[in-house]
Amino acid sequence: MTRLQKLFSSKKDLLSIYYTAGYPQLNATRVVLDALQESGVDFVEIGMPFSDPLADGPVIQQSGTQALQNGMSLEVLLQQLADMRPGITMPVVLMGYLNPVLKFGMERFLERCAQVGVDGLILPDLPLENYLEEYRPLFERYGISNIFLITPQTPEERVRKLDAHSNSFLYMVSSAAVTGAKKGLSDFQLDYFRRIKAMQLQHPAVVGFGISDNESYKTVCQYAQGAIIGSAFVKLLEQAKDLKGEIQRFISEVKNGK
Amino acid sequence: MFHPNEKGFYGAYGGAYIPEMLIPNIEELRGKYLRILESDSFQKTYHHLLSDYAGRPSPLFKAERMSQRYQTNIWLKREDLNHTGSHKLNNTIGQILLAKEMGRRRIIAETGAGQHGVATATVCALMGLECVVYMGQTDMERQAPNVARMRMLGAEVRPALSGNRTLKDATNEALRDWIAHPTDTFYLIGSVVGPHPYPDLVARLQAVISSEIKQQLKEKIGTELPNYVLACVGGGSNAAGSFYHFLEHPSVQLIGTEAAGMGVESGETAASMACGEKGIIHGSMTYLMQDGDGQITEPYSISAGLDYPGIGPLHAFLKDSHRATYLPVTDAEALDAALELTRLEGIIPALESAHALAGLGKLRFKPTDQVVVTVSGRGDKDMKTYMEHFKLTEK
Numbered sequence A: 001m002t003r004l005q006k007l008f009s010s011k012k013d014l015l016s017i018y019y020t021a022g023y024p025q026l027n028a029t030r031v032v033l034d035a036l037q038e039s040g041v042d043f044v045e046i047g048m049p050f051s052d053p054l055a056d057g058p059v060i061q062q063s064g065t066q067a068l069q070n071g072m073s074l075e076v077l078l079q080q081l082a083d084m085r086p087g088i089t090m091p092v093v094l095m096g097y098l099n100p101v102l103k104f105g106m107e108r109f110l111e112r113c114a115q116v117g118v119d120g121l122i123l124p125d126l127p128l129e130n131y132l133e134e135y136r137p138l139f140e141r142y143g144i145s146n147i148f149l150i151t152p153q154t155p156e157e158r159v160r161k162l163d164a165h166s167n168s169f170l171y172m173v174s175s176a177a178v179t180g181a182k183k184g185l186s187d188f189q190l191d192y193f194r195r196i197k198a199m200q201l202q203h204p205a206v207v208g209f210g211i212s213d214n215e216s217y218k219t220v221c222q223y224a225q226g227a228i229i230g231s232a233f234v235k236l237l238e239q240a241k242d243l244k245g246e247i248q249r250f251i252s253e254v255k256n257g258k
Numbered sequence B: 001m002f003h004p005n006e007k008g009f010y011g012a013y014g015g016a017y018i019p020e021m022l023i024p025n026i027e028e029l030r031g032k033y034l035r036i037l038e039s040d041s042f043q044k045t046y047h048h049l050l051s052d053y054a055g056r057p058s059p060l061f062k063a064e065r066m067s068q069r070y071q072t073n074i075w076l077k078r079e080d081l082n083h084t085g086s087h088k089l090n091n092t093i094g095q096i097l098l099a100k101e102m103g104r105r106r107i108i109a110e111t112g113a114g115q116h117g118v119a120t121a122t123v124c125a126l127m128g129l130e131c132v133v134y135m136g137q138t139d140m141e142r143q144a145p146n147v148a149r150m151r152m153l154g155a156e157v158r159p160a161l162s163g164n165r166t167l168k169d170a171t172n173e174a175l176r177d178w179i180a181h182p183t184d185t186f187y188l189i190g191s192v193v194g195p196h197p198y199p200d201l202v203a204r205l206q207a208v209i210s211s212e213i214k215q216q217l218k219e220k221i222g223t224e225l226p227n228y229v230l231a232c233v234g235g236g237s238n239a240a241g242s243f244y245h246f247l248e249h250p251s252v253q254l255i256g257t258e259a260a261g262m263g264v265e266s267g268e269t270a271a272s273m274a275c276g277e278k279g280i281i282h283g284s285m286t287y288l289m290q291d292g293d294g295q296i297t298e299p300y301s302i303s304a305g306l307d308y309p310g311i312g313p314l315h316a317f318l319k320d321s322h323r324a325t326y327l328p329v330t331d332a333e334a335l336d337a338a339l340e341l342t343r344l345e346g347i348i349p350a351l352e353s354a355h356a357l358a359g360l361g362k363l364r365f366k367p368t369d370q371v372v373v374t375v376s377g378r379g380d381k382d383m384k385t386y387m388e389h390f391k392l393t394e395k
C-alpha cells in the first residue's frame, strides 16, 4: 500500500492543507511543512507556482507571483524537499500546471518526485485522456499517484471513469469556481456532495475549493473523507509574524472550533 | 491535412489542455459546432448578416501607388471596411449564432486591441445578450476609444490586473469567469487560440476572407490564386482566414508577420515563432515565449492586438511543415509601414495591420507577382499612438 492508500484506509475526517512553495519567503517551504505536520494535519498539497494559473483565484495567484519573484522553481522545490523523509511521515502531494513540468521533462520530474518521497501530483490542466494516452506508464513506473478533479458539472459517467483510473483519492471541487475562500456551503453544493456519496465510488473523495474554517470542514466531512483548505491558509501565511505559532492556532481552530 | 484531427491536433500542436471544470463545456461545444456550422439555417443567417450587417464582401483594392513602390501588383483585402473596423466581426457573428443555438444567454470575451471586444459587444447588442469583456488595464489605456465603444454598446468591461495587464492576462480572466459560470455562459474567443475546438471554429468563421479573395481575384485578373498572401499574426485569426482556402495550393506563398516589439533579441518582444518554444498556453500546445522554468514570458509590442506570447496551433503546424513563413516586424518598421500606406493610398491602417504591410519590405517580388495583403483593421483606435510618434499635434 502507498502512503496515501494507508492514510485513507485508516482514518476519517482528514484535514489537508494547500500552500504555495516559496511563499512568503523562498525558504518557508520546509518551515511550513514541518509546522503542518506538528499541528496534526493529515496530508499536504504544495503548490508549484506558475505564471498563468488558470484555475486559481486572486489569493493563490498572488502568492504564486510572489514565490516566483522569490526565486521558486521546480528544481528549487525538489531541492528543498530532498531531505524531508523520513522526518515528514504524512503524504505530500504537489499541485501545479503542466507547462513547467513538461519543460522540466515529465519523466525526469516524476523520477525526482519519487526520489524525494512525493506521493502524488495534481495537474489540473492535464486531462484524463491525455494522461492515459501519454503519461500513465511513467506515473506507474515511478509510483506517483495522479489525482483527478471532479466538479458539480462532471457527468456521472465521467465521474465513474475518473474513479476507475484513480489509485488514491478524488479531489472534489466544491463548486464551479476558481480557488478562493468562501463563506458557507449552499444547498446546491450539499446536493452535489450527497450525489457523489451515493455513487459509492471505489476511491475516497476529499473536498477542496472554498473550504476555510471549522464549520465548512465539519460539514464536508459528513459526505467525504476529508477537506482541503487552500486560500484561507495562504492568506494566513501572508500576514503571519510567527509562522509556527499561527499555523498551530489555525489548524487547531479548524479541527476543534474556537 | 490542414484540419485538426478529432482530438484537435494539427500535427503535434493544439489539443485541449484544460481543467476538469471546463471539460463539460468544451465537450458540448466540440460535439455541436460542426453540425451547427454546417446547417442550412446557420449558413443562411451567417451569410445574411455578413452581407447586410457587416457589409461584406470587403473590397479587394488594387493599390497602384504601393504597387509602384514595391514594383509588383499589390492588392489590399479591406477588412478595415468591415463593420466595427476589423475582421473580428466575421468571427463574432458566427459564434453568437452558435451561442444562441446552444441556449447561452451570457457572453464573455477577452480583448487586446479592443477590436474583438467591440465586435463581441456589437453582436450582443444585436442579439440582446448580456456581454462581459475582459481587457488588460494597460490595453484599456492605450486603446481607450474601444473601451468607450464597448460601454456605449452596453457591455461591461472588466480590467485584468495581473501580469503586464495585456491580452494574455485578459484571456486568463475570461477562462476563470467561464470556470465560475459553467452553465449559462458562452466564451466567445477572439482568435484561433485556446482549447480545441476554438482554433478550428474561429478559422472556419474567418475563412470567408480567403474565399472572397479567390472570387475577387478571379473577377479582376482571371485567376483565383495569388503568388503571395500576407497577414499579421497575433493569435492568428485574420491570417488563418486569409490563408484558409489557399492552404492546399502550394504555389501560393503564405506569409505571417508577428510583432517583434523592440526586436527579437531585445527581450521586449511578442514574436512567439522567432523566440518561442513548444509548450502549453490557454489550453493549447503551440509555440509560446517561456523561460527555462516553463513560466510564460510577458510579451511586449506597440500593438495591443499582437501583444500575446503564444500563437494559434494551426500556425505552429504551418511553420513546422514549412507551408507558411513567419517574419518578425518591429514597432519601428510597423510605424513606418502605417505612414507609408496612409500617404500612398489614403488608408490609415490599424497598428496590427501595419505589421502585415511591413512584411512587403522584407520580401523580393517579381513585377508579375500578385500580392495580397490583408488590412485587418483601421487605425482610428491607434490615433493616440500615431499622434505621439508622428508628432501630429505639434504645429
Ligand SMILES: Cc1ncc(COP(=O)(O)O)c(C=O)c1O
Residues within 6 Å of the ligand: B086, B087, B112, B113, B114, B115, B116, B190, B191, B192, B232, B233, B234, B235, B236, B237, B238, B239, B304, B305, B306, B350, B352, B353, B376, B377, B378
Ligand atoms: C485590427 C487587428 N488585426 C489583427 C489582430 C490580431 O488578431 P489575429 O491574429 O487573431 O487576427 C487584432 C487583434 O486585436 C486586430 O484588432
